[in-house]
Amino acid sequence: MSHYQPHTETETRAMLDQLGLSSVDALFMDVPEAVRLTNPPLLAKGLSQMDTLRAMEKLAAQNTAYRLTLRGAGCYDHFIPPLVSQITGKEEFVTAYTPYQSEMSQGILQSIFEYQTLICELTGMEVSNAGVYDGATAAAESATMCRERNRTVTLVSACAHPDTIAVMRTYCYGTGHELRVIPAVDGHTDLNALQTMLTADVAGVYIQQPNFYGILEDVPTLFAAAKAAGVKCILGQNPMTFALLPSGKEVGADIVCGDVQPFGIPMAFGGPSAGYMTTSTALQRRLPGRIVGQTIDAEGRRAFVLTLQAREQHIRREKASSNICSNEAHCTLTASVYLTYLGARGLTTVADNCLANAHALAKALCAIPGIALRYPGEFFHEFVTDLPVAPQKVEAALEAEGILSGLPVEGGMLWCVTEKADASQLARVAELVKGVCAK
Amino acid sequence: MSETVSLSFEKSVKGRYTDVVSPSDAPACTLPQAFRRKIAPVLPELSEVNVDRHYTQLAHRAYGVNCGFYPLGSCTMKYNPAVNQAAGSLPGFTHVHPLAPAHAVTGCRAVMDELAADLCQITGMDAFTLQPAAGAHGELTGMLLVKAYHEARGDSKRIKMLVPDSAHGTNPASAAMAGFTVVNVPSREDGCVDLDALSGLLGDDTAGMMMTNPNTLGLFEKDICKISRMVHEAGGLMYYDGANLNAILGVARPGDMGFDVTHLNLHKTFSTPHGGGGPGSGPVGMKAPLAPYMPAVASLGQQSKLQMKAFHGNFGVMVKALAYLKSLGAENLRAVAEHAVLNANYLMKRLKDMGYTPAHDVPCMHEFVLTLTDVKDTYGVSALDVAKAMIDHGIHPPTMYFPMIVHEALMFEPTETESRETLDKAADVMADILAQVKREPEALHTAPHCAVIGRPDEVKAARTPVLRWNHEA
Secondary structure: OOOOOOOHHHHHHHHHHHHHHHHHHHHOOOOHHHEOOOOOOOOOOOOOHHHHHHHHHHHHHOOOOOOOEOOOOOOOOOOOOHHHHHHHHHHHHHHOOOOHHHHHHHHHHHHHHHHHHHHHHHHHHOEOOOOOOOOHHHHHHHHHHHHOOOOOEEEOOOOOOOOOOOHHHHHHHOOOOOOOOOOOOOOOOOOHHHHHHHOOOOOEEEEOOOOOEEOOOHHHHHHHHHHHOOOOEEEEEEEHHHOOOOOOOHHHOOOOEEOOOOOOOOOOOOOOOOOOEEEEEHHHHHHOOEEEEEEEEEEOOOOEEEEOHOOOHHHHHHOOOOOOOOOOOHHHHHHHHHHHHHHHHHHHHHHHHHHHHHHHHHHHHHHHOOEEOOOOOOOOOOOEEOOOOOOHHHHHHHHHHOOOOOOOOOOOEEEEEOOOOOHHHHHHHHHHHHHHOOO | OOOOOHHHHHOOOOOOOOOOOOOOOOOOOOOOOOOOOOOOOOOOOOOOHHHHHHHHHHHHHHOOOOOOOEEEEOOOOOOHHHHHHHHOHHHHHHHHOOOOOOHHOOOHHHHHHHHHHHHHHHHOOOEEEEOOOOOOHHHHHHHHHHHHHHOOOOOOOOOOEEEEEEOOHHHHHHHHOOOOOOEEEEOOOOOOOOOOHHHHHHOOOOEEEEEOOOOOOOOOOOOHHHHHHHHHHEEEEEEHHHHHHHOOOEOOOOOHHHHOEEEOOOOOOOOHHHHHHHHOOOOOOHHHHHHHHHHOOOOEEEEEEOOOOOOOOOOHHHHHHHHHHHHHOOOHHHHOOOOOHHHHHHHHHHHOOOOOOEEEOOOOOOEEEEEEEHHHHOOOOHHHHHHHHHHHHHHHOOEEOOOOOOOOEEOOOOOOOOHHHHHHHHHHHHHHHHHHHOHHHHHHHOOOOOOOOOOOOOHHHHHHHOOOOOOOO
């Protein structure tokens, strides 16, 4: 019922006449008769805009609306300042294509150059690309960057996000390279095991910080071991934590990557978000995807362009460093606006609040008989507790009050607390959990 | 407007900030020294007004399809309807955790199921995975499905992927990432696949063939059924690059042409915005024999050889595409293709009549390619010069120098959402430029003259890369 073609019937007729065609069907003469559809595909009848929106609202309403989310595991519910959505909603940003024509795209190119700078500042690294699909594909692409002729194996910690490991495995399956998993001990990457696995065929090692269980890994020690064996170090880090934790440079990473979703990007059932990738100048020509560089125009004015394109598929075809073309530009723009608006001060407040709130909940939960932290060690805003009852019971009790509990994992629960929770809500959560555990 | 805009970092004033969040009422907490950062990051310090105006200035230096004509070939820059954006912004979709319990996300599941079902109908495929994040990501997914399929049958010698020389650059790159050896298939004079050459390339090492139909010249591969038959007889699978699906929406289906696996670009055919380069969404459809290898989500406890990204895919993009299909409906699908093809032929004829040379002087599908070798040879004006001159007239240039088999190529794709007067105005602009080519060819070498910058020095950018702002500088 709705359509977006402007031609009136008279105009269509006139245009066909100008082409010397009797009907629109004549436009498809080259399509063999055998494959021409005689009936339209079996879709529902079109709706007016009003009814379309109503139908979509009805679908949206089927989802449970939680007032508090205590689940993270790679997707985080942070406060999104209205300014962020207002800016990123500008149609020039929303409806542009990739900035191939730099003279017409200086605004987008400059925003990407600023993004690259912001991410380099956070990670402490020298070079950033314009982003990839998400944190998991960033990890997989980083593994590819590390490979040498005689070093092709990638090591990944068992404490990394299961989706990240699965995506890395998929990319390795494609190119025929091996992925080996470093076992976990007490919720940490097993350093002793890593040391035995650092053989001469290993190219890179991937460590996630904080890891899937929320634990802060001893990254400098793990990376020192890898470096001593000539292995490149990939740090996959929640970028929000760079407000507090040491930068990638400070822990000795060769590549730092992850997902910028915590920076103003809604959860949206897990996508879209964007993967960030940063490295040293030495490795910059191995980065996949787009990179924006600064230059000058004919009059000497500062200008921004897509650069180092000799790495990319449209030039190198099957020899490209990656096949990536479209990335997640609008999500990296969102992250830039978020970071530019909050500044280091605001970002640190958000991170401090996550840290304080998570520790407050952990303390309150651990005061309940039968509940304890499952793993020793420091954590940021996620932690695993054992539970004296089935996790699904806790999930149901919290859901009854509009709260999404932590994620059930191996009989326990992986909790996540962001700046959005307040003390009274967290006290209520502890009360509810206590009630379930007492039964 | 030609003033450069300072970087956000350069506008920063020490000590300036806006309180977005206040400190938590929970007891403060500090990490041990070993987990504390030594050198603080330098981020801009700006007020809210500063930030708002900074990005407004940047937006004024950008150009989207909702601003004006954007005939970028093979990118299908159709108008992005507002109702899709509204649907995509509903809190019931944006505020959903990907690992929430199944009963809490039935709305999201319904969106994905309905979209997958519609895409099956539109393409003639049996199943769809919505996980891939973009077209190239979909290509890789499709290539890995082909690999898994042959492997499961113990057919391990099938290592060659045939790719026409007119193909998008992502095709060979994706095949290579899946471990295939890429074999180029030459095109005939008429721009279509050379069947004799193809026949010589097929064998028991053929894993499959990747094709775009209509191809990147905007021509429908008339021999498609024969090609599929040849590849199938050799034991290979047919892959459909859906970048150009807009031309045949509701007219014909890849599944009926013999294709076994296809990716679609929701950000092209299905009207979701490109966002300055993404996010897109590249769902992959497949015939039943490939469905067992469909990507899964490990964090949901699912098992598969394949997972393309974390969680379910770019869900926010899927919502917009479903809203588009709901509003369009079965009855309007074909009209999309009809008007897209009508507009392309109309614009091509006007350009041809005024003296431009189509690379193939036959009716086109949704896009067409001009070759400017005659202009280059006679006046020394290149396709790049002409493209840059278009910017001065407020039109986004077409795709340049692609496909690679056409010299001095300009590839136009007007799409169905452009009106006749927009096409006429674009044609008038092209006539003005052609007149200028004849009158003062040198002037075009420095075009554009009215944009916020002149031609940037790309060689300098690549030779001495400056990839971030430095506060020392």
